[in-house]
Amino acid sequence: MRWSNALIPTLKETPADAVAPSHVLLLRAGMIRQLGAGTYTYMPLGLRVLHKAIRIIREEMDAAGALEVLMPALQPVELWKESGRFEAYGDLLMKLTISGGHHMALGPTHEEVITDLVRDLVRSYKQLPITLYQIQTKFRDEPRPRFGIVRTREFVMKDAYSIDADLGQLNTSYDKMYEAYCRIFDRCGVPYVIVEAESGPIGGDSSHEFMVPCSTGEDTVIFCEKCGYAANQERAEVGQTEATSPTPDAHAPAHESVATPGKKTIREVCEFLGVAESTSAKLLVYLADGQPAAALLRGDHELNEAKFRRALGVSTVVPADAPTIEKATGAPMGFLGPVGIKIPMVIDRAIAAMPTVVVGGNAVDVHLKGVVPGRDFPLDRLHDLRNAEAGDPCPRCGSTLEVKSGLEIGHVFKLGTKYSKAMGARYLDEKGTETEIIMGCYGIGVNRIVAAAVEAAHDANGIIWPFSIAPYHVLVVPLQLQNAAVMERTSAIESALTAAGLDVLVDDRDQRPGFKFKDADLIGVPLRVVIGERGLKDGQIEIKWRHEESGLAVASDTAASAILAQVEAHRRKHDDWCADRRMGRSVPRAT
Numbered sequence: 001m002r003w004s005n006a007l008i009p010t011l012k013e014t015p016a017d018a019v020a021p022s023h024v025l026l027l028r029a030g031m032i033r034q035l036g037a038g039t040y041t042y043m044p045l046g047l048r049v050l051h052k053a054i055r056i057i058r059e060e061m062d063a064a065g066a067l068e069v070l071m072p073a074l075q076p077v078e079l080w081k082e083s084g085r086f087e088a089y090g091d092l093l094m095k096l097t098i099s100g101g102h103h104m105a106l107g108p109t110h111e112e113v114i115t116d117l118v119r120d121l122v123r124s125y126k127q128l129p130i131t132l133y134q135i136q137t138k139f140r141d142e143p144r145p146r147f148g149i150v151r152t153r154e155f156v157m158k159d160a161y162s163i164d165a166d167l168g169q170l171n172t173s174y175d176k177m178y179e180a181y182c183r184i185f186d187r188c189g190v191p192y193v194i195v196e197a198e199s200g201p202i203g204g205d206s207s208h209e210f211m212v213p214c215s216t217g218e219d220t221v222i223f224c225e226k227c228g229y230a231a232n233q234e235r236a237e238v239g240q241t242e243a244t245s246p247t248p249d250a251h252a253p254a255h256e257s258v259a260t261p262g263k264k265t266i267r268e269v270c271e272f273l274g275v276a277e278s279t280s281a282k283l284l285v286y287l288a289d290g291q292p293a294a295a296l297l298r299g300d301h302e303l304n305e306a307k308f309r310r311a312l313g314v315s316t317v318v319p320a321d322a323p324t325i326e327k328a329t330g331a332p333m334g335f336l337g338p339v340g341i342k343i344p345m346v347i348d349r350a351i352a353a354m355p356t357v358v359v360g361g362n363a364v365d366v367h368l369k370g371v372v373p374g375r376d377f378p379l380d381r382l383h384d385l386r387n388a389e390a391g392d393p394c395p396r397c398g399s400t401l402e403v404k405s406g407l408e409i410g411h412v413f414k415l416g417t418k419y420s421k422a423m424g425a426r427y428l429d430e431k432g433t434e435t436e437i438i439m440g441c442y443g444i445g446v447n448r449i450v451a452a453a454v455e456a457a458h459d460a461n462g463i464i465w466p467f468s469i470a471p472y473h474v475l476v477v478p479l480q481l482q483n484a485a486v487m488e489r490t491s492a493i494e495s496a497l498t499a500a501g502l503d504v505l506v507d508d509r510d511q512r513p514g515f516k517f518k519d520a521d522l523i524g525v526p527l528r529v530v531i532g533e534r535g536l537k538d539g540q541i542e543i544k545w546r547h548e549e550s551g552l553a554v555a556s557d558t559a560a561s562a563i564l565a566q567v568e569a570h571r572r573k574h575d576d577w578c579a580d581r582r583m584g585r586s587v588p589r590a591t
């Protein structure tokens, strides 16, 4: 392909409203153009990237035994009412009325449509398991589209659904999809982590998110570089370096009351007493399934409500208001403490490692100093209750946890019988009994693969595409278009590389080298080949990888084979990278 025919509208200036690197660079590289809020046109280069990601997805889904279908984007809202999600989805569901007065929705996802399909189709256990997938445009009425193609009102999604007879089949289907997702993202060259997400109706290991740590992410990922542990904030555990069964110091002096007039927050109290917040503890009172319960944490730590809820074994926890707290504990808000408290209390493990703490005195304007955990209040209900922070020990290997924002590119989820129950999708099992089918759903945001690849690899000059999804593999830059030898060599190399299966772009524009190199860096083609008059005289041309600082000279008459050898070595390196990643990866075990 010649640049002059390729329609690559690169921009010199950074578009005003673009902040995320992927948004800025995809616009500047002429890969996407905005139509309206949350709607983008893929220009030829951008579409080539999207199509390459789609090809990889399709190959891996097919290899995993999933069958491709194409369902309508236009869905009757009755199906959404049947599943009970019409209300839950609310305004995010794009609704419209079509001729005949029918109320329809533009599908943001297809659980309802697939359940409707299989309740007609599946009669017997002999037909199961099946996994169906599609690659299709989805719609969500996002109130705030942002980050370019990351959060849009219209996007391309690969959604798959497994239809299984029992939990054993579901676990097998789930593991197959999980493995396929690993291969897909490995092949696409995006550095992802797999995060245990909130467990669904099946419980346990039933949902994983595939996240790319980057500045543009909308979620928080806590991960360990060393062992590959990763979780979202809700589930991330804090490793134990702190003492778990301490022996309280029997000779420590008794605690004393101190007057803290009007000092209610931890910060105020600690400043007033001249102690660090990490030497204090705070007692937080919640209503757990309607009953008062307390959590005790170090003053500078943050309560993780999901962990608190799990520790108590309840389904909801809501912060209690001041009157409720006073009524339940007899103590005023702001001066709560663990000594002599009458409501159930769970304690974060970090408290057990503190020799003494400053706590509220359960009376107005009173705090207690020199309180010994385990002596002055019991340490019988120790749990991991706090939010993991950067620098905390990894729960798996003890190394240091890192916190980054993460961009979700895929999600696998065991649905169980949620939809089959609501919509009456049943089959006859071996004994002839009507049984609800069990489902799993598996999504990939295809546009987000494109965005994530840019987020993960770019520099000040532009994009650095992974080889597998780059719009072109090689950019050939002839420097003197009027020089017959230069143009002859250009054509020869283009033909040889194309014949070897590479996608080649030739910058045939009559522009200064500096101008062409700038654009080359911006669009991020992995390998650049520069052919110039002077080099040819010395029998040389220059090749340079986009991700490397400097290029190297190769003999001009054997340049094509030198380039192919470079490409081969690069591919092998990528395969090794994938293999390394897989060694350190945890694969979910069938439960």
Ligand SMILES: [Zn+2]
Residues within 6 Å of the ligand: 224, 225, 226, 227, 228, 229, 394, 395, 396, 397, 398, 399
């Ligand atoms: Zn670790």
